[in-house]
Amino acid sequence: MSEVQRETMEYDVVIVGAGPAGLSAAIRLKQLDPDMEVVVLEKGSEVGAHILSGAVLDPCGLDALIPDWKEKGAPLNVPVKEDNFYMLGEAGKLRVPNFPMPPLMNNHGNYIVSMGNVCRWMAEQAEELGVEIFPGMACSELVYGDNGDIKGVVAGEFGLNPDGTQGPGYEPGMELHGKYVFLSEGVRGSLSKEVIEKYGLSDGKEPQKFGLGMKEIWEIDPAKHKEGTVTHTMGWPLGGNAGGGSFIYHFENNQVLIGFVVHLNYKNPHLFPYMEFQRFKHHPMVAELLEGGKRVAYGARAISEGGYQSMPQMVAPGVALLGCSVGMVNVPRIKGNHNAMLSGKAAAEAAHAAIKAGRSGDELHDYEEAVRKGPIGKDLKKVRNVKPLWSKYGLVASLGLGGFDMWTNTFGFSLLGTLKHGKTDAQSTEMASQHKPIDYPKPDGKLSFDRLTNVSFSMTNHEESQPAHLKLKDPNVPVLDNLPKYAGPSSRYCPAGVYEFVEEEGKDTRFVINFQNCVHCKTCDIKDPSQNIVWTTPQGGDGPNYPNM
Numbered sequence: 001m002s003e004v005q006r007e008t009m010e011y012d013v014v015i016v017g018a019g020p021a022g023l024s025a026a027i028r029l030k031q032l033d034p035d036m037e038v039v040v041l042e043k044g045s046e047v048g049a050h051i052l053s054g055a056v057l058d059p060c061g062l063d064a065l066i067p068d069w070k071e072k073g074a075p076l077n078v079p080v081k082e083d084n085f086y087m088l089g090e091a092g093k094l095r096v097p098n099f100p101m102p103p104l105m106n107n108h109g110n111y112i113v114s115m116g117n118v119c120r121w122m123a124e125q126a127e128e129l130g131v132e133i134f135p136g137m138a139c140s141e142l143v144y145g146d147n148g149d150i151k152g153v154v155a156g157e158f159g160l161n162p163d164g165t166q167g168p169g170y171e172p173g174m175e176l177h178g179k180y181v182f183l184s185e186g187v188r189g190s191l192s193k194e195v196i197e198k199y200g201l202s203d204g205k206e207p208q209k210f211g212l213g214m215k216e217i218w219e220i221d222p223a224k225h226k227e228g229t230v231t232h233t234m235g236w237p238l239g240g241n242a243g244g245g246s247f248i249y250h251f252e253n254n255q256v257l258i259g260f261v262v263h264l265n266y267k268n269p270h271l272f273p274y275m276e277f278q279r280f281k282h283h284p285m286v287a288e289l290l291e292g293g294k295r296v297a298y299g300a301r302a303i304s305e306g307g308y309q310s311m312p313q314m315v316a317p318g319v320a321l322l323g324c325s326v327g328m329v330n331v332p333r334i335k336g337n338h339n340a341m342l343s344g345k346a347a348a349e350a351a352h353a354a355i356k357a358g359r360s361g362d363e364l365h366d367y368e369e370a371v372r373k374g375p376i377g378k379d380l381k382k383v384r385n386v387k388p389l390w391s392k393y394g395l396v397a398s399l400g401l402g403g404f405d406m407w408t409n410t411f412g413f414s415l416l417g418t419l420k421h422g423k424t425d426a427q428s429t430e431m432a433s434q435h436k437p438i439d440y441p442k443p444d445g446k447l448s449f450d451r452l453t454n455v456s457f458s459m460t461n462h463e464e465s466q467p468a469h470l471k472l473k474d475p476n477v478p479v480l481d482n483l484p485k486y487a488g489p490s491s492r493y494c495p496a497g498v499y500e501f502v503e504e505e506g507k508d509t510r511f512v513i514n515f516q517n518c519v520h521c522k523t524c525d526i527k528d529p530s531q532n533i534v535w536t537t538p539q540g541g542d543g544p545n546y547p548n549m
């Protein structure tokens, strides 16, 4: 494809991804200099279409970026009023009191929001300042300069045939060049992954860790709805099979945002994260809340969990990685949006100063320093041992030890130093023969649903006449290796039912990729034990169409 001729557009800063990180960077650049030429490219059909985190937002990022966000009508309408934490058994629950929790776990002053709607509002603010935002534009390639620097991206290539040749309506897309390129693709960004590998940015760091987050929005009986209530649970149904837990947020309009996170370092390849989520809703505490209500939306997305010790170097020549492209989630708080916003602001300030000094295409070290030494680094450093403790000692021990470590860190020290994560999530998967299959109850169609029915509630759509965007490095590995060794785990870890092993009498087993169902969560790229599946961008506008997740 190298002979393809493309139009080129020149900007000061090219930003990939209209999430909280990318939009914050765009807004800050224009606040600093209204003449700065800034473009934001988003693969979703509109801003917010691929944003899943129905969220408790710590407003510190927005406070720093747009101090008068309230007057400007930001959709932060539901302050947190009540914070609950339960350990679940199969039928019972144990309330964990709030007082032993370190202050950082307190949700007082935070808001329950639709991050999709917050991003839509941020995009309006950016456009008012003169930022160009192009949704429906997937950035599929990096453009390298002569000196090995990154000078831009290719966006908006459409009309390839399934075999990768140019179809009748082929459009080559454009090259967008910038003095600096910001990658704010969120967790496991495809271009970010290329940059991290090419420049060895993770060398000497701990591997990045991930969870799979699945979420449904329910409209429930108004009599049961308690706007502003935040509930987190741990324990059943995962038990000792995997780390993770649930969140239940009572949002506005009788809506409840109910989600479940499974840490992707689980060992037993028979585990079925999606079915764990469905089973969770049958716990009496949850079933009672949802009964009589209706599920109105579904989605899934990976969440970064490696934290402080897993953040790669964030800059390379011409490029900076923002937000969850490097993984800025505070795991015990399950919060990353505030850090994504703060990172966007910091990257913009570093790029603005560099451009004013006549620089371009070099490494924005001031940005990296601002992240590591500023509020983001401080936020993540305090909780850096929670995830490794959980992985090593399980839930109960990690609650005590992790809680103690967070308390001492609140006072500026840790007796544990900085613990390591060790293996990647793919490497954590063990042979199927070492583990027992897990028997999951069938969804009842009222509280629990099969995957394909739920995927239809994510409004996911992919043009079928394009190459599958989920690529196999070796097409033989799924059937010849993953199936016998790991019982074909992709058929279970994918929350959208993309992967299937089809067995027909008299025929060899076939591996089928239903890429049309993909909700862009990136779990396959992370968890495949052979690291044989590579997530690439489909054509722009494809993927989920989340309304207000």
Ligand SMILES: Cc1cc2nc3c(=O)[nH]c(=O)nc-3n(C[C@H](O)[C@H](O)[C@H](O)COP(=O)(O)OP(=O)(O)OC[C@H]3O[C@@H](n4cnc5c(N)ncnc54)[C@H](O)[C@@H]3O)c2cc1C
Pocket (backbone or CB within 6 Å): 016, 017, 018, 019, 020, 021, 022, 041, 042, 043, 044, 048, 050, 051, 052, 053, 054, 055, 056, 057, 058, 137, 138, 139, 140, 184, 185, 186, 187, 189, 190, 191, 212, 213, 214, 215, 259, 300, 301, 302, 303, 322, 323, 324, 325, 328, 329, 334, 335, 336, 337, 338, 340, 537
């Ligand atoms: C289930 C779940 C619950 C969560 N709950 C909370 C919470 O309660 N509070 C909280 O603060 N955080 C929460 N988080 C974490 C939070 O979602 C992330 O920290 C945050 O989204 C990171 O922001 P970002 O801008 O880096 O990336 P994202 O929000 O992921 O945005 C990235 C954007 O870039 C676009 N994009 C990606 N690649 C390309 C490409 N190549 N070309 C064009 N566009 C591209 C995507 O479509 C997307 O719009 C949760 C996460 C999950 C998964």
